[in-house]
Amino acid sequence: MPTYQQFPLPDAGEGLTEAEIVEWHVAVGDTVEVNQTIVEIETAKSLVDLPCPWAGVVTRILVETGTTVDVGTPIIEIDTDPTGAAPAAPEVAGQGAGSVHHVGGAERHRGVEPGGSDEIEAARAAASDVTPAREAVLVGYGLADAGATRRPRGAQGDAPAAVASAPATAPPAAVPASAAPAPTTPARAGRVLAKPPVRKLARDLGVDLDSVSPTGPGGIVTREDVLGRAAQAEARTLATYPGDDMPWLASGTVSADGRATRVPVKSVRKRTAEAMVASAFTAPHVTVFHTVDVTRTMKLVEKLRADRDFADVRVTPLLIAAKALLLAVRRHPEINASWDEAAQEIVYKHYVNLGIAAATPRGLVVPNVKDAHRLGLLELATALGELTATARAGRTSPADMADGTITVTNVGVFGIDTGTPILNPGEAAILAFGAIRLQPWVHKGKVKVRHVTQLALSFDHRLVDGGLGSRVLADVAAVLADPAQALVWG
Structure with missing residues (x-):
């Protein structure tokens, strides 16, 4: 039967307590070998490649790219017996005698969790009840006892669309609700209210309407609002100019007036x-x-x-x-x-x-x-x-x-x-x-x-x-x- 192993984030050296998931090198459904590099993490000291301690098939990616997790938090699930036959499930009303519900390898490889697959959850539960032995993962052991406190990238707020970094590509497998980072609250729900001439003026001046504070009746953005926002962003009022090299924008949150960027202190x-x-x-x-x-x-x-x-x-x-x-x-x-x-x-x-x-x-x-x-x-x-x-x-x-x-x-x-x-x-x-x-x-x-x-x-x-x-x-x-x-x- 399938054997599920969850790989906890190891201590990458010298008592480190947390790390950020930088990039996954595998996806759900991939076959992995022992010591194959599966993920790149960033600690307080350096970038580290983590090898897989088992051979098998990736069934779930438990932590999204860009998330910081504590040592000991499971980050990936591997089926170490992908060719094993799933056990027979109990008969379900409406099925004929001898009818058995099987979970196919293709479904498992896609990370699909079909309804009624109690045997899979039972296997996972049984695996999670067993205290894992120390696995030599080449970069350390130290497993934390406490659960992880996730700090998703960009949790401080939302940057204006004109300067915010593009969202990271989601991993192939959906992250469970318990592990998913809390979504950030948009600055303003729905489409920005503005008349067509005002929208054209904003495009011509390079002003992002999402970054403009409306003063018109009913929350509508006026021509004066756009001109005021453009004046704030003009080169003569800012120390940095459009097109300047500002690498911190990718990991920071720009203030509503565009005059500052806040970047969390982390890693090195x-x-x-x-x-x-x-x-x-x-x-x-x-x-x-x-x-x-x-x-x-x-x-x-x-x-x-x-x-x-x-x-x-x-x-x-x-x-x-x-x-x-x-x-x-x-x-x-x-x-x-x-x-x-x-x-x-x-x-x-x-x-x-x-x-x-x-x-x-x-x-x-x-x-x-x-x-x-x-x-x-x-x-x-x-x-x-x-x-x-x-x-x-x-x-x-x-x-x-x-x-x-x-x-x-x-x-x-x-x-x-x-x-x-x-x-x-x-x-x-x-x-x-x-x-x-x-x-x-x-x-x-x-x-x-x-x-x-x-x-x-x-x-x-x-x-x-x-x-x-x-x-x-x-x-x-x-x-x-x-x-x-x-x-x-x-």
Whole structure:
């Protein structure tokens, strides 16, 4: 007989409690294999592909695309025995003796629930009564005990039709009433009341009548209403112009007057905000600065780019700065530590997981190169390239961002000279690498045009004194000023 298994949303790593369904890769009726990717979810840290723990046929999609659900909430139902014959149903009045009602495979595959199919519901009920064993779903286990609280996309209100995103395509199977998100209330029911000349005026001015507040008798939109709405949206009254790149419109709700868009805080942005607030109000930050001539570093970068061994990797000054920081950590291992408030202990790390702050379309992420202290320059260049490419594609896994020990943030890529970076939670220091500019510089007693940059090191003053932080930054600057120094220290 059919065997129905419901797949609960797993913990995608490090105690996450919820995730958003981004895209289903299967539909009702599809045959799936074990470990086949069935859905893409977005957690507070990254996009994650979930594999199917069973082989079988998809019978129901339980959660719509765009819905945020808690860990442990069933999101899909699989018939793991699609070829099994359905049991005979009891005789129904009006049927002849021996007449049996069967549920065909085609109906089941289409997600159809025919009347009288008590055996299917019984099978599902029996499956739901059994406490599921932990299934290795490749991305974690943690099943929540509490039910899900759904927060459908766009629950804050309705955007005007002119700027609202197109509705997402509904999944092939209807979502049960208990799982379906509550529909939003339209701003105004029925067709907007307006005379034909007013409608033509609105079309000519590019005004959406749904966004106009009517002042005429009986709720009719007048010519003055349209002209007033058009004046509000003119370029001279708004900071953003028609046609500007405004990606937030797709996930936000535009105000009735068109002057603001509200976007829910979620995913990477929410996680980043929480971490930065916790860091800023927990660790006392101190920042020291150093301006350094990096002309020799720039010459080294050019030589490495011409080296056939480095032909397949991207060589930038950031690579040399990262290596310089690793050498400084080796000379001053006390900087590679964390503060354990609960245990009232300082934890000194005997390894360096080098974090690289990466700006992505989804927000700031800080993946780290594991055991970076063991890598040569070529291996480090390869690791940095892979790390940043994965981050920009939104595919950084929670494991890649866990257990960092010290971080580099390259603000120079944005043309910024320096900054006062906030510590990554659980770390004692972060280095900001500024833009490299041609500037007049005293070199060997003469003023010459040299490549110059500014470095900034923020550190946790609870466990890093000013002397230690200054020595670490001075060592990083020394290597950037003369990369041959690395041979002496390495």
